[in-house]
Amino acid sequence: MRVLFDPIKISYQNLNGAKFRSFLTMLGIIIGVASVIVVMSIGGSAQKLILSQIKGIGSNLIGILPGASEEEGPPAMALGITITTLKYKDYEALLDSRKAPDIVDAAAYVTGTALVKSPSETRQVNYQGVTASLINVENVSVEQGRFFIKQEDTNLARVAVLGSATAKDLFPNVDPVGKNIVIKDQSFTVVGVLEKRGSSGFSNTDEEMFVPLYTAQKILLGIDHLTFIRAKVANEANVERTIADVKSTLREQHNIKDSADDDFSVRSTAQALEILTTITNVLKYFLTSIAAISLLVGGVGIMNIMLVSVKQRIWEIGLRQAVGAKKRDIVLQFLIESIFITFSGGIAGITLGGSVAFLSSLVIQKLGYEWEFSLPIQSILFATGIAILIGLIFGMYPASKAGRVSPMEALRYE
Amino acid sequence: MHPLIKVVDLCKTYENEGVKTRAVCGVSFTIEKGEFVSIMGPSGSGKSTLMQILGLLDRPTEGKYFLDGQDTSAMSENELADLRNRKIGFVFQSFNLLPRTTVYENVELPLIYDRIKMSSSNNKKVLSALRAVGIFHRKDYFSNQLSGGEKQRVAMARALVNDPEVIFADEPTGNLDSKTGVQVMEILEDLNRHGHTIILVTHETVTASYAKRIIKILDGKIVSDREVSEKKRQRVENRKNIK
Ligand SMILES: Nc1ncnc2c1ncn2[C@@H]1O[C@H](COP(=O)(O)OP(=O)(O)O)[C@@H](O)[C@H]1O
Ligand SMILES: [Mg+2]
Numbered sequence: 001m002r003v004l005f006d007p008i009k010i011s012y013q014n015l016n017g018a019k020f021r022s023f024l025t026m027l028g029i030i031i032g033v034a035s036v037i038v039v040m041s042i043g044g045s046a047q048k049l050i051l052s053q054i055k056g057i058g059s060n061l062i063g064i065l066p067g068a069s070e071e072e073g074p075p076a077m078a079l080g081i082t083i084t085t086l087k088y089k090d091y092e093a094l095l096d097s098r099k100a101p102d103i104v105d106a107a108a109y110v111t112g113t114a115l116v117k118s119p120s121e122t123r124q125v126n127y128q129g130v131t132a133s134l135i136n137v138e139n140v141s142v143e144q145g146r147f148f149i150k151q152e153d154t155n156l157a158r159v160a161v162l163g164s165a166t167a168k169d170l171f172p173n174v175d176p177v178g179k180n181i182v183i184k185d186q187s188f189t190v191v192g193v194l195e196k197r198g199s200s201g202f203s204n205t206d207e208e209m210f211v212p213l214y215t216a217q218k219i220l221l222g223i224d225h226l227t228f229i230r231a232k233v234a235n236e237a238n239v240e241r242t243i244a245d246v247k248s249t250l251r252e253q254h255n256i257k258d259s260a261d262d263d264f265s266v267r268s269t270a271q272a273l274e275i276l277t278t279i280t281n282v283l284k285y286f287l288t289s290i291a292a293i294s295l296l297v298g299g300v301g302i303m304n305i306m307l308v309s310v311k312q313r314i315w316e317i318g319l320r321q322a323v324g325a326k327k328r329d330i331v332l333q334f335l336i337e338s339i340f341i342t343f344s345g346g347i348a349g350i351t352l353g354g355s356v357a358f359l360s361s362l363v364i365q366k367l368g369y370e371w372e373f374s375l376p377i378q379s380i381l382f383a384t385g386i387a388i389l390i391g392l393i394f395g396m397y398p399a400s401k402a403g404r405v406s407p408m409e410a411l412r413y414e
Numbered sequence: 415m416h417p418l419i420k421v422v423d424l425c426k427t428y429e430n431e432g433v434k435t436r437a438v439c440g441v442s443f444t445i446e447k448g449e450f451v452s453i454m455g456p457s458g459s460g461k462s463t464l465m466q467i468l469g470l471l472d473r474p475t476e477g478k479y480f481l482d483g484q485d486t487s488a489m490s491e492n493e494l495a496d497l498r499n500r501k502i503g504f505v506f507q508s509f510n511l512l513p514r515t516t517v518y519e520n521v522e523l524p525l526i527y528d529r530i531k532m533s534s535s536n537n538k539k540v541l542s543a544l545r546a547v548g549i550f551h552r553k554d555y556f557s558n559q560l561s562g563g564e565k566q567r568v569a570m571a572r573a574l575v576n577d578p579e580v581i582f583a584d585e586p587t588g589n590l591d592s593k594t595g596v597q598v599m600e601i602l603e604d605l606n607r608h609g610h611t612i613i614l615v616t617h618e619t620v621t622a623s624y625a626k627r628i629i630k631i632l633d634g635k636i637v638s639d640r641e642v643s644e645k646k647r648q649r650v651e652n653r654k655n656i657k
Contacts, residue, residue: 006526013515014514315510316512318471319510319512320523321471321495322469322471322498323498323499323504323523323527323572324496324498324499324500324524324527324528324576325495325527326491326492326495326527327491327495329527406471406472408466408471411471411506
């Protein structure tokens with residue numbers, strides 16, 4: 001017991017005796033451990049933020065995209081390819097309760113960008129041509145005025161609903177409802193403004209503008225396909241079955257016999273969540289391992305200082321051997337000393353990294369994100385474990401060197 | 415009964431980068447339990463080398479060494495460490511105390527490496543060793559707060575604490591003024607009176623004369639081995655009385 005406890009006391013006394021030098025020795029480990037902690041903490045919070053936004057869309061939603069796609073890979077649309085296989089007829093078929101009984105409602109989408117003019121302003125705005133059912137599918141709500149009505153889906157009505165930020169941009173001082181805006185030389189009437197929602201997933205509805213589906217297809221874009229359909233399932237438990245229903249409905253619509261020939265793809269939010277979790281995990285661990293590399297540099301510093309220490313204290317090694325210490329006692333002593341140094345550095349690094357991550361989270365919160373500070377116990381254990389491991393690995397060589405000192409040799413050089 | 419120490423034709427040749435130095439050669443003698451022996455000779459004559467071999471800090475290159483009847487040449491490093499721990503105590507010229515460590519902890523050191531004996535009696539052993547050399551009142555001092563003479567007392571207590579068969583002292587007065595040196599020698603004398611075997615290494619005639627037997631060596635060979643005459647011992651006693 002004393003053989004174990006003594007080296008810890010000796011290390012403490014040595015470190016305490018030369019505070020500044022000890023600090024320099026540990027600096028590499030402190031910085032390494034701190035960066036591991038920062039990356040893990042901030043990475044974890046960022047991951048939580050992204051995933052909670054996806055969850056915010058709703059976990060009982062199914063997305064239907066044109067074009068086939070690998071189960072795990074990105075949809076074709078994300079790669080910038082336009083595929084025109086998804087039509088309004090498909091959307092109608094999905095709403096047929098005999099074909100997909102669990103779908104409560106669905107919304108069809110096309111997207112575009114246009115220059116929009118209000119009486120006082122001109123802005124480049126991303127818009128979505130959507131069915132009136134959007135309000136039932138996504139969790140958006142109207143702040144002023146109204147959303148579209150069913151007839152407007154197909155009657156080419158020139159009406160628009162603005163996201164909260166777009167409304168402020170185009171009408172800085174006046175109530176937009178009832179005012180006219182000009183899109184592509186066509187005059188539209190603003191019928192409503194949406195409540196502020198914040199960014200969700202990858203899009204931010206606050207900064208968008210909505211027009212009815214046909215109006216966008218025929219008047220603004222000159223196309224007859226859809227970019228996206230989103231369907232809401234009554235019960236989360238029925239999502240898998242409904243995906244199958246959607247697939248068979250669309251195959252029927254497109255006269256497809258073999259699932260290998262599918263010209264569409266169906267995704268649930270749960271799947272998207274899974275994929276995103278995988279991607280963000282890979283990112284997080286990749287960044288963590290880069291941060292951990294700096295620990296190796298710290299380890300080399302520890303090895304250097306331990307070699308110096310063995311040399312400086314060679315008479316002490318000799319004395320201990322003279323009073324009965326065995327080779328393994330000496331090796332153990334120096335190993336424990338180097339582990340004590342890296343362990344102490346690890347604790348300091350965790351404190352430093354934790355503080356940096358905490359201060360960063362305060363700043364990020366000030367910037368308006370729903371950021372949650374987190375310092376998971378796993379990251380603390382991981383960092384501590386790594387620090388101990390570094391001490392063990394880089395202390396091995398100096399310790400074995402100390403163990404090879406012969407007592408006679410050690411006592412000669414005083 | 416076998417002698418405590420028996421060496422036969424002992425030789426030690428150092429080899430450093432091809433250069434061979436014959437430090438000790440052809441040395442034979444026996445030392446009985448309870449003796450007080452000085453190994454005397456000029457600097458470089460091989461005294462420390464001989465002491466390191468007798469103290470199991472180094473192995474001879476030739477010859478046999480029996481400690482307490484056991485042939486030490488066949489022993490492993492760990493067995494030698496155990497023997498050093500239980501049967502041998504060392505006192506060095508430069509004290510060799512651990513810095514930033516208390517007197518008590520320095521004296522306790524050999525007990526820490528003794529994993530067989532009960533540790534419950536450690537405290538008693540340390541305190542009685544401290545008393546035996548008259549340094550009990552400094553037990554909580556740090557080693558670097560002591561004078562040279564006090565440091566050497568601590569070193570003697572450390573050598574004593576495991577109740578060894580033999581205590582080796584290599585130039586124990588070498589770093590002390592003559593008055594403190596005398597005090598240290600008197601403690602060794604006292605320990606011998608209480609039954610401890612003492613082997614003293616020195617180049618000073620006066621210091622050597624505290625022993626009852628002097629082995630003189632020159633260039634690694636024994637040139638004389640005799641009991642100290644009463645006349646000489648008397649002279650030492652007189653010197654003490656003058657002080
Ligand atoms: N480790 C060593 N390597 C080489 N030569 C040594 C070593 N130790 C001692 N010697 C040599 O052995 C001789 C005896 O040294 P030593 O035993 O220290 O003598 P003393 O203690 O009588 O002064 C000297 O010539 C010394 O240089
Ligand atoms: Mg010497």
